[in-house]
Amino acid sequence: MKTDFGLKPEQVINRELSWLEFNQRVLDEAVSPFNPVFEQMKFLSIASSNLDEFFMIRVGSLWDQIDAGYRRPDFSGLTPRDQVSAISQRAHVMMKRMYSVLRRDILPCLAENGIRFADIDALTEEQSIWLDQYYDDQIYPVLTPMAVDAARPFPLILSRTLNLGLLLETKDGEHQFATVQVPSGLNRLVQLPGGDGKTFLLLEQIVARSIGSLFHGRNVICCAPYRITRNADMSIDEEDAADLLKEIEKSLKQRRWGAVVRLEIDYRADERIKKVLMKSLELEESEVYAIHGPINLDFLMREMYKLPGYEALKYTPYSARRLMLDEGESMFDRIAKGDLMLYHPYDSFEPVIQLIREAARDPKVLAIKQTLYRVSSGSPIIAALIEAAEAGKQVTVLLELKARFDEENNIHWGRRLEKAGAHVIYGVAHLKTHSKITLIVRAEQNGIRRYVHLATGNYNDVTANIYTDHGLFTCSEAIGRDASAFFNMISGHTAPPRLAALTSAPHDLRAAFLSLIDQETAIAKEGRRAEITAKMNSLVDEEIISALYRASQAGVRVRLIVRGICCLRPGIKGLSDRITVRSIVGRFLEHSRIFCFRNDGVEKIFLSSADWMPRNLDRRVELMFPVENDALKKRLKATLRIQWADNTKAREMQPDGSYRLLYRPDEEHTNAQEEFMLGADLN
Numbered sequence: 001m002k003t004d005f006g007l008k009p010e011q012v013i014n015r016e017l018s019w020l021e022f023n024q025r026v027l028d029e030a031v032s033p034f035n036p037v038f039e040q041m042k043f044l045s046i047a048s049s050n051l052d053e054f055f056m057i058r059v060g061s062l063w064d065q066i067d068a069g070y071r072r073p074d075f076s077g078l079t080p081r082d083q084v085s086a087i088s089q090r091a092h093v094m095m096k097r098m099y100s101v102l103r104r105d106i107l108p109c110l111a112e113n114g115i116r117f118a119d120i121d122a123l124t125e126e127q128s129i130w131l132d133q134y135y136d137d138q139i140y141p142v143l144t145p146m147a148v149d150a151a152r153p154f155p156l157i158l159s160r161t162l163n164l165g166l167l168l169e170t171k172d173g174e175h176q177f178a179t180v181q182v183p184s185g186l187n188r189l190v191q192l193p194g195g196d197g198k199t200f201l202l203l204e205q206i207v208a209r210s211i212g213s214l215f216h217g218r219n220v221i222c223c224a225p226y227r228i229t230r231n232a233d234m235s236i237d238e239e240d241a242a243d244l245l246k247e248i249e250k251s252l253k254q255r256r257w258g259a260v261v262r263l264e265i266d267y268r269a270d271e272r273i274k275k276v277l278m279k280s281l282e283l284e285e286s287e288v289y290a291i292h293g294p295i296n297l298d299f300l301m302r303e304m305y306k307l308p309g310y311e312a313l314k315y316t317p318y319s320a321r322r323l324m325l326d327e328g329e330s331m332f333d334r335i336a337k338g339d340l341m342l343y344h345p346y347d348s349f350e351p352v353i354q355l356i357r358e359a360a361r362d363p364k365v366l367a368i369k370q371t372l373y374r375v376s377s378g379s380p381i382i383a384a385l386i387e388a389a390e391a392g393k394q395v396t397v398l399l400e401l402k403a404r405f406d407e408e409n410n411i412h413w414g415r416r417l418e419k420a421g422a423h424v425i426y427g428v429a430h431l432k433t434h435s436k437i438t439l440i441v442r443a444e445q446n447g448i449r450r451y452v453h454l455a456t457g458n459y460n461d462v463t464a465n466i467y468t469d470h471g472l473f474t475c476s477e478a479i480g481r482d483a484s485a486f487f488n489m490i491s492g493h494t495a496p497p498r499l500a501a502l503t504s505a506p507h508d509l510r511a512a513f514l515s516l517i518d519q520e521t522a523i524a525k526e527g528r529r530a531e532i533t534a535k536m537n538s539l540v541d542e543e544i545i546s547a548l549y550r551a552s553q554a555g556v557r558v559r560l561i562v563r564g565i566c567c568l569r570p571g572i573k574g575l576s577d578r579i580t581v582r583s584i585v586g587r588f589l590e591h592s593r594i595f596c597f598r599n600d601g602v603e604k605i606f607l608s609s610a611d612w613m614p615r616n617l618d619r620r621v622e623l624m625f626p627v628e629n630d631a632l633k634k635r636l637k638a639t640l641r642i643q644w645a646d647n648t649k650a651r652e653m654q655p656d657g658s659y660r661l662l663y664r665p666d667e668e669h670t671n672a673q674e675e676f677m678l679g680a681d682l683n
Contacts (some may be wrong), residue, residue, distance in 0.1 A: 003548040009077030011575060013567045013657045015540055016058055016083055017076075020090045022564040023050050025585045025651060025659060030101050034648060034671070037109040037589070038305055044101060045301035051091065052160060052229060054294075055262045059087060060231030062473045063261055075542050076567070088286040099293040112311060116196025120205050127192045131201070135210050138535050143207065145214040147178040147253075159230035159258070162204055162296060164189075165265075166211060167271045177276045180214060182225070183208055186559060189222065189303040196306070202294055224269030227295045260287075267292045273488070275301040280614035289576070313408040315587055318677055319467070320348040331355040331473075332442065333363070333373040335451055339629045340473040340599040343639065344457065345588060346676045349464035352453060352471060353380050359440045359451075360388035366448075366637040367394040367441040369487045371433055371621075375413060376462040382413050386420040389419040395422040398490055400433045402674060428621055431506065435609050435623040436471075439583065440510055450480030454502075454625045456592045458606050467591040468673075470607050470636075472625065476501065479625065490621070505610055505622035510543070512624065513612070516604065523600050524555035531557045531598040533640050537591060538565040539581075540613040552578040561643055562653075563590040565613075571655045581653035582662075584646055594636055605633050635682040642680055 029035055029043040065080040073079045078086065107117070123131065146155045147168065154177075156640045157163060162182040167175040182188075188203045204225045210221050260281040265274055267290040278288060311317075323342070325334055331354055334340060342351060357380075359365045368388050375382055389395040399414045414424045427433055436455040441448060459471030474480075478501040485497040486504065517532065524530035532551065539545070539560065545568045552558055558579040560566070570579040584590050593608045610622035627633050643650075648671040652661035663669070 005542045006495070007075060007542060007546055007549075009073075009075065009248070011549070011569060011572070012076050012542075012545060013569060014074065014076040014078050014083060014086070015565055015567055016054075016062075016087055017090065018565045018567055018657060019054060019058070020087065020094065021657060021659065022583070022585075022640070023047055023054070024094060025583060026050060027098060027101070027140055028661075030098075031105055036313050036315065037106060037113070038310060039315055041106050041110075041300045042305055044098060044106060045297050045299075045305075047094075047098060048297035049301075051094070055229045055294075056093075057157070059084065059261045060233040060258060062087075063231060063259065064233065085286070092286075092289065095289055095291070098297070099291060101272070102293050102297070105530075113310070115307070115310075116195075116197065116199050118192055118199050120201065120209060123192075124194055126194050127199075130193050131206060131209070134190070135206055135213075138236045139183065139203070139207060139297055140210070140213065141184065142183040143178050143180055143214055145175060145178060148213075148276075148280075149176060157181075157228055157281075159228060159232065159260075160296070161229070162225060162227050164208055164211065164223055164227050165206060165269070165277060166223040167221040167270065167658050168215055169221055169274060169607070175221055177270065177273070178215070180207065180211065183314040187303060188299040202299075204294075207234060222270040222273065222522055224266045224273050224306070225271075225295050226263060226265040226269070228260045228264075228281060229262040231261050233258075246440075254284045262287055262289060264289045264291050264295045266290075266295065266488075268626070270387045292606065298607050318345075320345050321679070323351045330362075331358050331469070332451060335473045335475050336449075339632060341627070341629075341632045341635065342471045342473075343592075343635075343676070343682075344464045344469045344471065345466060349461055351473075352455075352464075353384065353461060355440070355451075355453060356381050356384040357387075359442075360391060360393070362442070364444060365393060365440055367439075369396040369439040369483075370459070371398045371400075371437050371442075371490075372413075372437050372459055373400045373432075373436070374458040374460050374463070375433055376460050377409060379413065379459075380461055381459050382417065385422060386662050389417065389422040392421075396487065396491060397422055397428070398425045398433050398487075402428045407464040421451035423491070428490060431619060431621050432615075433621040434616065435486075435504070436620050437483060437486065437623055439480070440488060441484075449475055450477075450483060451475050452479050452483045452625065454479075454607070456594075456609055467589045470592050472607065472627065472632075486623070501626060503606075503624040505616060505620055509608075509610060509622055509624055510541075510617040513544060513595075513617070514547055516595070517544070517551055519599065520556045520597055521547075521551045521554045523598075524551065528600060529598065530555065530600075531559075531592075531596075533559045533644075534598040534612075535561040535590075535592055535640060535643070537563050538611045538613050540565055540567050540611075541617060542614075543618075544612045548579060549575055552576050559644060561640070566653060569655050569657065570653055576655075581652065582650050583619040584643060584650050584672060586649040586671070589670070594640060596640060597635065603633065603637075606634055607636075629654060638680075638682040639676075642670070642675050645670045649673065 018619055027047040030040045062080045071079050108523050149153050160185055164180045166178050168178055170176050182204045186203055192199045208223050211223050227503050230442050242278050263277055263283055385395055397417055417424050438453040440451040453473050455469060455471040482499040484504040489497055503509050520530040522531055539562050548558055560581045563583055566581055568577050570581045595606045597604045606624050606626045608624035610616035616622055645683055647662040648669045652660045652662055653659055
């Protein structure tokens with residue numbers, strides 16, 4: 001069987017299984033000797049939360065397909081049922097590994113540094129007295145016991161909440177199921193008095209210790225913590241949604257009650273509790289995960305990582321480079337001198353914020369237009385846009401309501417902007433707007449001038465400290481005209497314009513990428529040197545993969561840095577033996593999308609908000625923009641060169657989809673992210 005683009009199933013890797021291999025690379029960082037123990041703990045927590053979202057969205061979507069009777073295989077030859085089965089096998093192995101890392105590596109290392117978890121059955125008298133009082137004062141008033149019988153059906157359990165399932169003895173000697181939600185509003189990590197260093201218990205242990213207080217006169221036979229994960233993949237019929245804002249608000253409420261796709265339960269749980277949960281939640285055995293340790297590891301990053309006094313067990317703090325402006329120089333003055341490119345988080349995000357603030361307060365600025373996808377909860381950029389709107393400037397913001405898990409935050413900000421007088425567009429029908437662009441229109445002595453900022457990452461001042469992204473400031477006439485046409489298309493719902501410098505999806509970005517790849521292929525066929533170097537988050541698209549295979553067969557040298565999902569198989573003789581794929585997982589999340597084509601010696605280099613995925617090329621509003629300044633092109637080439645030299649955090653993909661760490665103890669080591677933090681020469 002071949003796909004629409006001539007690919008055989010054995011020539012590609014299933015998307016979901018590739019994502020699981022990415023999460024394995026994150027998990028591997030939890031035992032990396034290059035990471036201090038608090039950072040190892042953080043990576044373990046990230047791997048756990050990544051898996052939560054994977055089950056909520058990807059596994060949830062597959063079950064939707066199964067329930068709808070959809071049986072068509074994907075391009076790797078796997079049906080939805082096949083994929084769920086393969087995911088289950090791999091995820092069970094991964095979760096066992098996660099808890100093995102916690103028990104055997106991280107907890108012993110924490111104990112060596114004075115951080116310990118108490119044995120609930122071996123508390124000192126002082127600790128027991130303190131704990132009884134803490135339970136009575138702080139925990140007991142919040143608890144709600146819920147027993148199940150003929151008059152009280154099985155309750156609705158919230159997704160990703162921690163609960164205690166228990167069996168109560170009945171008068172006739174049988175058992176009755178009951179459940180208690182562990183309060184999510186209280187700290188899960190509870191420090192006990194006494195002892196050297198810090199000694200902790202988890203909240204669920206304290207509740208379980210005194211669970212009998214909730215069921216006076218009843219004998220508690222057994223008790224076990226559990227947690228469920230529900231399908232959170234929202235389906236919105238935009239044809240019938242008269243008001244997209246209200247439709248999304250309604251779907252957000254429904255997300256809490258989707259079908260259960262995973263049950264995590266303590267490995268020591270009584271089999272009767274497990275059977276009650278499986279029956280009530282309609283689960284198969286493969287959807288049940290026995291957990292040897294604390295269920296849900298997000299407390300490691302949310303609470304334990306923030307413990308004061310352990311800075312020596314974390315990465316050395318890093319301060320981003322600040323853009324130096326001349327005395328009295330504004331961002332407008334600086335951009336007018338020539339194109340400016342920043343590389344976050346090595347370069348501070350502050351100039352982006354400063355530009356919007358200056359625009360809000362500058363009487364010469366007539367209009368500000370911006371696309372926003374994910375912003376922080378205290379966004380200084382939105383504060384500046386509100387200030388601009390209140391000052392009477394024309395402010396237009398495309399705020400994407402369909403940014404997954406940021407919907408509520410974006411709804412909040414949209415209403416604040418509207419109240420200030422800004423014109424807010426809540427996305428484009430049937431598409432997600434994922435492009436990152438700001439247009440500022442300014443009246444100057446020689447007439448109207450457009451200032452544009454384009455980026456590979458979100459306008460988010462928080463994630464800009466941990467995501468690597470590139471941003472370009474320019475007042476290029478061609479890009480400015482294209483930016484105006486782009487915003488007019490979005491706000492006016494007009495046909496896509498013909499752009500001169502920018503390339504947009506879903507209109508012509510796919511065709512542009514294919515043309516650039518095919519051009520390198522044609523050059524190679526003529527016997528000349530041809531190269532493609534590209535960096536992105538994910539590579540899934542069949543047509544792009546097929547084009548890259550043809551390029552490799554023609555003699556094009558293809559180097560790919562793909563952080564996450566990669567469905568292409570490199571190194572297959574006669575198909576992809578000139579393609580090398582690497583992934584870098586480190587202190588910062590690699591997020592830039594850089595595309596470099598040798599073009600017979602006259603290189604073409606682009607930055608983009610888009611990955612090589614069908615959703616980016618066909619179902620999202622995206623932008624790709626050229627980097628034409630020679631000095632900036634040189635910087636991007638140097639960036640890629642240093643990342644390709646990484647042999648500390650980089651892993652190379654094998655033809656079977658596995659990854660091999662490039663680190664060798666006897667070699668000189670290069671850590672690209674550290675090189676950039678130390679100010680690597682990119683000129």
